[in-house]
Amino acid sequence: MPARGFSLFSSLRHAAWRADLAAGVTLAAIAIPEQMATARLAGFPPQIGFFAFLAGSLAFAAFGANRFLSSGADSTIAPIFAGALALLAARGSPQFLALASFLALLVGAILVIGFLLRAGWIADLLSVPVTTGFLAGIAIHILISQLPALLGLPSVEGNEFYRVKEMARHWREVDPATLAIGLGALATIALGEKIAPRLPAALLALAGASLAVRFFDLERRGVAVLGAVSTDVPHPRFPEIAAADIPHLVGLAIIIAMVIMVQTAATSRSFPNEEGRAPDVDRDYLGVGAGCLAAGLVGAFAVDASPPRTAIVAATGGRSQLSSIVAALVIGALLLFGAALLAHVPEAALAGVLLFIAARIFRLHVMRDIARKTRAELALVALTMAAVVALPVQTGVSLAILLSLLHGVWTTTRTRLIGLERVPGTSIWWPCGGDGAGERLAGVLVAGFQAPLSFLNAYGFQRELREAIEASAPRPKLVVLEASNIVEIDYTAAGVLARTIMDCRAAGAEVAIARLESVRAKDALQRFGVMKTLGEGRLFRSVDEATRTLAPEADVIDP
Structure with missing residues (x-):
């Protein structure tokens, strides 16, 4: 300097x-x-x-x-x-x-x-x-x-x-x-x-x-x-x-x-x-x-x-x-x-x-x-x-x-898991608006988390994802986590995320992560061993890419 x-x-x-x-x-x-x-x-x-x-x-x-x-x-x-x-x-x-x-x-x-x-x-x-x-x-x-x-x-x-x-x-x-x-x-x-x-x-x-x-x-x-x-x-x-x-x-x-x-x-x-x-x-x-x-x-x-x-x-x-x-x-x-x-x-x-x-x-x-x-x-x-x-x-x-x-x-801990739907006629997945205009795929749950994942909110994330899976009908075979806002993942959150992936697999659902754009968050997944738990070919650049690759035959559910 x-x-x-x-x-x-x-x-x-x-x-x-x-x-x-x-x-x-x-x-x-x-x-x-x-x-x-x-x-x-x-x-x-x-x-x-x-x-x-x-x-x-x-x-x-x-x-x-x-x-x-x-x-x-x-x-x-x-x-x-x-x-x-x-x-x-x-x-x-x-x-x-x-x-x-x-x-x-x-x-x-x-x-x-x-x-x-x-x-x-x-x-x-x-x-x-x-x-x-x-x-x-x-x-x-x-x-x-x-x-x-x-x-x-x-x-x-x-x-x-x-x-x-x-x-x-x-x-x-x-x-x-x-x-x-x-x-x-x-x-x-x-x-x-x-x-x-x-x-x-x-x-x-x-x-x-x-x-x-x-x-x-x-x-x-x-x-x-x-x-x-x-x-x-x-x-x-x-x-x-x-x-x-x-x-x-x-x-x-x-x-x-x-x-x-x-x-x-x-x-x-x-x-x-x-x-x-x-x-x-x-x-x-x-x-x-x-x-x-x-x-x-x-x-x-x-x-x-x-x-x-x-x-x-x-x-x-x-x-x-x-x-x-x-x-x-x-x-x-x-x-x-x-x-x-x-x-x-x-x-x-x-x-x-x-x-x-x-x-x-x-x-x-x-x-x-x-x-x-x-x-x-x-x-x-x-x-x-x-x-x-x-x-x-x-x-x-x-x-x-x-x-x-x-x-x-308090502001960080208020972050909630949100469901995403596909805008009809596009490849864009957007937060559910409650107006019934969005599309969902049978057997696919797409959810987003709009904050860094840390010890402050990791257990809430795990609980809400479990509740979302249980509330889905039919039960999802694929869970896609839209992670564009997850810019940081700490040690505690990485452990919770790894256990959540294993819990999903035990319930019969595969897990993919889409739009993880943060270099720090990617490094944390590698450093803390979450990538091994997630498996090869489970990190995607978009939600649409994830669903087309892992659930190509999934039908659109009528609103």
């Missing part, structure tokens, strides 16, 4: 520098409030969000493949690791910060391993209903965590239900000025997104809120602000944590890496480099993983691909990762020369930014679409959302992943 490095610069001779510069400045304007807000959500000082963005952007530019993807602090994963780490150390303490940095290194290592193992398929393990429920649960976590800052109430630790209960008890202590600042910022962002999506509405909202705080002297009236922002440049170092904490972090790192893989793949596929060309998701794992490693070494937290920021780069004409590099330079300059401007940013305005993000990831339109088409999968959305909200976040996310896998298993 060829090394990439900063090979994006080789394409800049043909790229529009001006477009990349404009896209980079726009990206910075969007990222500044978002990165500060996400750092606050994760329990870090605001400047750490900037360091995470610098690490994620520069590392992805060096090692990633997608030309538009923006990597940095992300509100999807922040509640997961912040909630889990709060069980090990006080939020915001040096131990908490060190644990988050070490966790970033673990996540980065897993993503790099994912790249080496070409593990892009992992992103397909989460279904849309489960992903929708998971994001809705994360949105509710963000909402509950930001309500104290929005309302001017003291921060409350504990589970979500306890925090809501405590806020309800103190509702009379809500600060009107703080609430007005937060709702004003939220309204400004929402209105800006609707009227002019390319406008950096969040940055304008923070600037307006800061001016209001200064002009009306709201700090003296109790409106909380960020205060002095450190401009100390972090020196790369390995975070020091207790060995006893490492086992707690490994499982959490796997969960976060899984979420990052899903979001990175979704982002890369939504904004491909070239129309019609498959994205290099595995290479993008390397880019985001390198960003996590860099973030961990500079004292920040794990980074993730951001679909909204990536959409901004694509929409504003970005041509390459130069856009992200420009945005990183702008944010670096702000840290070095303009940190004093951030001191008067009210915390309620940052809460407004996060509430807007929460509303954006609460995919109500997707839930409505699922509800219209499948109530069963809407229940899966609700169950996943409830698990992420009611349980510790990492437990809820783990359960969401398990639910997605169980959903896939």
Whole structure:
């Protein structure tokens, strides 16, 4: 596999520098409030969000493949690791910060391993209903965590239900000025997104809120602000944590890496480099993983691909990762020369930014679409959302992943054996329609199985084929299995298939397999010895070929 490095610069001779510069400045304007807000959500000082963005952007530019993807602090994963780490150390303490940095290194290592193992398929393990429920649960976590800052109430630790209960008890202590600042910022962002999506509405909202705080002297009236922002440049170092904490972090790192893989793949596929060309998701794992490693070494937290920021780069004409590099330079300059401007940013305005993000990831339109088409999968959305909200976040996310896998298993096990009939006047065999228009041959049973044959459904296949044989009149002398959809056969299923062939022969019926097109499935039949049981000359390219060869005298049964 060829090394990439900063090979994006080789394409800049043909790229529009001006477009990349404009896209980079726009990206910075969007990222500044978002990165500060996400750092606050994760329990870090605001400047750490900037360091995470610098690490994620520069590392992805060096090692990633997608030309538009923006990597940095992300509100999807922040509640997961912040909630889990709060069980090990006080939020915001040096131990908490060190644990988050070490966790970033673990996540980065897993993503790099994912790249080496070409593990892009992992992103397909989460279904849309489960992903929708998971994001809705994360949105509710963000909402509950930001309500104290929005309302001017003291921060409350504990589970979500306890925090809501405590806020309800103190509702009379809500600060009107703080609430007005937060709702004003939220309204400004929402209105800006609707009227002019390319406008950096969040940055304008923070600037307006800061001016209001200064002009009306709201700090003296109790409106909380960020205060002095450190401009100390972090020196790369390995975070020091207790060995006893490492086992707690490994499982959490796997969960976060899984979420990052899903979001990175979704982002890369939504904004491909070239129309019609498959994205290099595995290479993008390397880019985001390198960003996590860099973030961990500079004292920040794990980074993730951001679909909204990536959409901004694509929409504003970005041509390459130069856009992200420009945005990183702008944010670096702000840290070095303009940190004093951030001191008067009210915390309620940052809460407004996060509430807007929460509303954006609460995919109500997707839930409505699922509800219209499948109530069963809407229940899966609700169950996943409830698990992420009611349980510790990492437990809820783990359960969401398990639910997605169980959903896939359930879908596979629902596959049923179907009978096939011949379309009159043709050689085409088609699923029985129940209208009596199809033809059947006397003494011939043709059945199809429309899924991979595995331990999940093999015994059901065996039972249903036996029932179909018993229900046939007259009893079949030939059973043809139409296998065009059997793309895989595992060890358990191969044994069941071999026994089924022998059972059919014991009942006086020969067995043939037609249209087994999968190379893997054919190899499995050979490898597991099923071909010996089936016998020579029993594998056909079509059902018609099988019936003409093995039952040439069979009469058509009148419907």
